[in-house]
Amino acid sequence: MWRVLIVEDDPQMREFFAASVLRSPELRLESAAAGVAEAKACLDHAAHGVDVLLTDLGLPDGSGLDVIRYARRGHPECEALVISMFGDEDNVLASIEAGALGYIHKDAAPDDIANTILEMKAGASPISPMIARRVLSKYRAMQGNSAPAPLYTAQAAIKTEAFEAEKGMLSRREQEVLELIARGFSYSEIAELKALSVHTIQTHIKSLYGKLEVHSKMEAVMEATRMGLLPQPAAASASK
């Protein structure tokens, strides 16, 4: 039985999602909030904790991303899904980097909503080909290959370049899986092609999500250091 917190400012939408959650016997509606502050309070004061955070991004008193970050920081057991109208690239990537593990469309059928939540809890992590391509490009740029990576060149790059696992953040296997997702293959097709189980693939993706979140935090720290908001690592260690 997973306890769900819904954060959505539109009352009609909120009720729809609440009803969708209530349809499933495996889900329990812990609470429904209309804003960032209320959501944070719910997270902190939930009697038995929150297992699933279902949040809209555009909230009256801030961004749903803040709620996700707050939940990930204070309640690591809580996993987040974003409610998105279009599931568009920019918003989804930002959500993943904030710590979300997927998204639900606003126009999804009630059964699909419950299913998506349950699948996530079971370890499934959906990722779109567009996001996969973006993530690949991003990591390739970080590895010094600054060319944006259309798929055609991307695969060649993966094959020819010895992937530096210790330096980069993606394993070779993760990259191969991402590559195939970007080309449109389904998880089961990839599993067949790579002689893996679908579960393994889902694990790869889930670990990728975690890496993206960590990486985005690192970027934030680096940016803050660069701007002088945090002490330089060398200076900090010297002062100890």
Add this chain to the structure above:
Amino acid sequence: MTPGRAACGLGWCWLLTCWLALFTPAAQAEPDGALLLEHAQGTVIVGGETVRSALTLPYHWDNTNPGQRGEAIFDFAFPLSQVPDDVWGIYLSALGNAYEIWLNGTLLQRHGTLAGGPDEAAAYNGADAARAPRYVSIDAGHLRALNQLRIHIRADVGRRGGLAPPLIGPQDVVYPVYQQAYRWRVTGSVGVVAFSLVVGLTALALWSSHAGLRRAGRLGRDPVYLFAAVAQLFWTMYVGDVLVEAPPLPWPWWGMLQVISLGVWGSSMALACMELADWRDQAWTTRLRRVLGGLMLLCPIFAWLSLSRGLPLALTVWYGALGLALLGFVLAFLWSALRQARMEQRIVALAALVNIVVALRDLYVFRIDPVYGTNSWVRYSSVLFGLTMGYVVLLRFRATSQQLQDVMANLAQRVAEKEQALRESYDRLETLARQQERAAERGRILRNMHDGVGAHISSAMRQLQGAAGGTAAPARDEVLLTLRDAMDQLKLSIDAIHLVPGDVTALLANLRYRLGPRFKAMNIELQWDVDLLPLCPQLDAGAMSELQFILFEALSNVMQHAQAHVLRIEGHAPPEGPVSVRVIDDGLGFDPEASARKGLAGQRERAAAIGARLQIASRPGRTVVEILLDI
């Protein structure tokens, strides 16, 4: 006239007086210890006839024997109460055109050739010794108690021949008198010649180097420079005549040239003044220019009559006419100068007035009541003119340089303005290009909204209206399907923004990701056979969006109409040939030719717009929609 102006005028007159006084010769008087011999026994030989008579000096040949050449011998007898034992001398302010001086039977000095020799005709009209004052030294021992001085001259027609009264006395008395006269007539002339030459050449150089601005600020040669140059150069020739004893031309041609020079000088000065006063285009100055031109044309005739034919009145009349014409002009010029506050014009006007007055005085002294052996004043007063002209030329040159600097500065500014304008026009073009780009994108989005979401929503509304009107059974699923199509289309349009241009594989993958759940929900099996396709460089962002639309239409048709069980999406790129994308279903099929479906027409139109070929083959159980893209 204001007191200031009056004072200025007076100052100029005073300066002029002082300046003239410097060179004014002592009157032909008898200094202490010297004798002025004014009476002689004369023997005049003209045309073979000899006339003896007592003569009073000065003897002006042209007055006494107009139009005739000949010779004259003057015998002076003068006793000395005491025979001097020091050096004496004789000073003659003028004599010639050739002469011999004998004292007590001894030849003291000779200049030129006297007639009476074998080449008598050749003796005339050659060199002229009558230009400079003369001094003859008498050594001690030559003088006696009773002395005989004989001066023999040869005179040409109209050449100011004759004899001024000799002044005889001790050297220390007579020589200073000669020196002063020499300075007055010869040294002064050299100064005037040099000065006029410098001014004339300077003005000529400035004129020929274009260094002038015409009226109204137009660049061009300034005629003031030219007229000043011509005047000064001709004046140089006129005044320089006194220094040329043996002229390059025979008499009277040389004399005519001098008269012409004088006329050119006066006329050029008048023309220069006209330019200074901006009178060039006025009717009366045009008339005056004609008068001056006419006088210059007549000049050789009058000069010839006077210098060769013994009609001195001809030249006198000509000089008078020129003088009067110029006097009238100078008075008008002076009047205008006084009324206008132009300094350069006033200075020039004053100098012109002084010159014309002096010239009229010279006209009187030389031609109307001739005095033999005197000097012209105008040669010196002309220096004033030269000075003012030089001053004006410098003023104008300075003004011109300033104007040129202004023009250059103006030019630099205009270049800067042009650059600015160019930059602005470039910016405008860029803005325009951006606007066009935006307009094209907007057009594309609008079209997608119209053909996609708009069409679906209106279709959904029609379905609901039909249900409400009771004409058809309410079809909830149908409406839901239509709206779902609209939503999918919207999502795909948003995804299209991020598609990498030319990456067809990514486009197909995205389509599958978006529509996959619906196929699953409809129990349509999806078969995926898509290779990694090469980039299609001809597909830009707009074309990608069009391609996406075409494929969505094909897939939507399968979902809505085909009742298919299997949908196959293929993407292949054979080594030779175009990239091929195929959507294959096993549904009912349709007749692509007979079918007037609106969606199909839109697909074809869009395919043509991006340069792709659309091929549709359909029969029951197998429909293939193929898009071929050239690389």
